[in-house]
Amino acid sequence: MVCVPPPAMKDTLAEINALRTAGLIGQWAIGGAMAATFYLEPISTYDLDIFVLFEGSPLILTLTPIYDFLRARGHAPDGDAVMVHGWPVQFLPAESVLLREAVESAQEVDFEGVPSRVMRAEHLMAIALQTGRGKDFARLLTFMESGVADESKLHDILQRHGLSAKWQRFEQMYLNP
């Protein structure tokens, strides 16, 4: 019987910091469901989305150096993720202007002694709106009901990223039906 140690997010995050120290990634931030969990109630999810900036912007973006670095430290690829201390980690280049801004302005969080960064609620909401799946809208509703977001900051982000019309449609459909 194979004994699998329990997942330990702080060890996972420490490995992401090691990638940063090694210069393989630039600034990073937790996004997706695990970032939403920071602000809302726990959300069931399969993996940990890590959005990364690449300093120096290589002409052809590749995640191979990240995978090689982690493999050398005992973390095996698992589908389109890498299993790092029990968490399937998906590295997502923050390529769009909105994602870049979300990473740059992420909140610094001390996770059990490990410095980490979590996207802010307003950016998570804008990204959910832009992504636009059913579960993204459901999460947006939860954000609205929770009252954790600063609405003026949210509307500023929506306006700057051309999402105001989409927000109005969302409001009409789900907030003021």
Added chain:
Amino acid sequence: MSPLFQKTLESKAARRQRLMALPYPEKVRIVEQMRAAAREIRQAENSTLILREEPPPYGGGNP
């Protein structure tokens, strides 16, 4: 709405508020428990009929 139903809704809302107020590491532990439970269900079913989530098209949506 009956008083019982109203009370149930209020109780659910209060529970959600309690969960939201937990420290982040505690919430992460709850997510880890949910993942472990989902894994057990998958293994018990030994089924290929598990829906895998389509990766989100981050940054690709139209405004």
